[in-house]
Amino acid sequence: MGIPAGATVTALARWLAADGEPEPWVVETSGSTGRPKRVLLPRHAVLASVTASARRLGTSGQWLLALPATYVAGLQVVCRSLVAGHPPVLLEDHGSFAEAAAAMTAEERFVSLVPTQLHRLLETDGEALRGFRAVLLGGGPVDPALRRRAAEAGVRVVATYGSAETAGGCVYDGLPLDGVAVALERDGRVRIGGPTLFAGYDGDPALTAEVLTDGWFRTSDAGRFDEDGRLQVLGRLDDVVVSGGVNVPAPAVAARVREHPGVAAAEVLGVPDEEWGNRLVVFAVAAAGADLDLETLREWVAQAHPRSWAPRQLVLLDDVPLLPNGKPDRVRLRGMA
Known part of the structure; x- marks a missing residue:
């Protein structure tokens, strides 16, 4: 049984309001390729991400939490909403996505989804999706066909790239948020720098030293820059299969x-x-x-x-x-x- 999202929201509200610099918030990675890692996120890194995201989106507002609050994408949904002065609306408290969207009270509304969720909601809740200022889409590659479907349905999608180590999405539609730097190593490995970086892995100083070097986070992803200077993520370095x-x-x-x-x-x-x-x-x-x-x-x-x-x-x-x-x-x- 997971931790109720409401309990995480309450704890995050206290963490954001705490005097001084509180202990880092611990976020576990998904473990999609093996053992999950415990990522230490300083409050200043989370707030830097919140501020830069609002600047890129053009405004702040209320967020609908449709992702687990214990992962970084859900954490950022909660923090963006709280910093904007609005309690996040929790999908788990409502019978459907449309009911949760209808419960939102702010004029400017946002939601973060993964591609699978957007694919399904376009079939069932297109009208509710159109009510959001932006739908942030992360957690994996975004197929052009899915994005076209969303655009045809009148849904504004912003594709995000990032990880727990970067306090969530830090590259929007291929362009880094203000203050974030992106570079490529010789083998195409993506490196990220800036104020949103994590402080290290809890209990794993060796891995921390391996990926945090000279102010850069060395991701496990390969990428390239297109002719417009936008980052294209080609997939994980270990997604290249030698057959x-x-x-x-x-x-x-x-x-x-x-x-x-x-x-x-x-x-x-x-x-x-x-x-x-x-x-x-x-x-x-x-x-x-x-x-x-x-x-x-x-x-x-x-x-x-x-x-x-x-x-x-x-x-x-x-x-x-x-x-x-x-x-x-x-x-x-x-x-x-």
């Missing part, structure tokens, strides 16, 4: 698979394989009435990418297993292969 001696970017393959009309949702991962070193596995949810098979998806991928990128296994699912924060449960997926 048969070929480097295959799993996120690019997943994005292509999701474009297939017979696919409702999909993830792509590499798993150890005796013949190939690693084999690329597609975990897919078929669209209603669709009949998916491996060869069809292999041909679909090969139409847009080298044939060596085509997946070698298909696992059909009723739903993609998710962690409490809405991210795919990669450990569980690998076990299914």
Whole structure:
């Protein structure tokens, strides 16, 4: 049984109002690739993020908490709302998303979601979504098709990139928030600097020293800058699967698979394989009435990418297993292969 969101809101209100500099707030990472880490977030880093976010969005207001308050995205929803002078509205206190949105009292309203939530809410609660000044979307890559659907429905989406170590999203639509610096290492690894950085990992000074260097946080993600200078996150560095001696970017393959009309949702991962070193596995949810098979998806991928990128296994699912924060449960997926 998790901690009720209301209890976390009360504790955060006290933490924000405390005299002096209180002890850092501890946020656990999702553990989507293994053991969760305990991230120490100073109050000044959280407040720097709150201020920069409001400046980028153009105003502050009331927030709807539709994510776990114990993770960094939920933490920031609560803090942004409290700093703006509004108690956050908690989805868990209402029967539906539309009821929670209707309970909001401020003129300017915001919500943070993960892509899976937005995909489902566009089907059921488009009118409620249109009432928000902005819908922040993070926790994973945002498919262009999903963003187009949102725009066509009149929903303003802002794609965010960040992590617990950066006090949440610190890059909005590819551009860093004011005060945040983004750089790339030679291998494409994304580095982030600025006032929103964490203080270290609780009980793990060795890992802290490895990723916090010279005022920069060395992420586990690969990226590049497009022609407009916007950051494009290509996926985790370990998402590049070496299969048969070929480097295959799993996120690019997943994005292509999701474009297939017979696919409702999909993830792509590499798993150890005796013949190939690693084999690329597609975990897919078929669209209603669709009949998916491996060869069809292999041909679909090969139409847009080298044939060596085509997946070698298909696992059909009723739903993609998710962690409490809405991210795919990669450990569980690998076990299914």
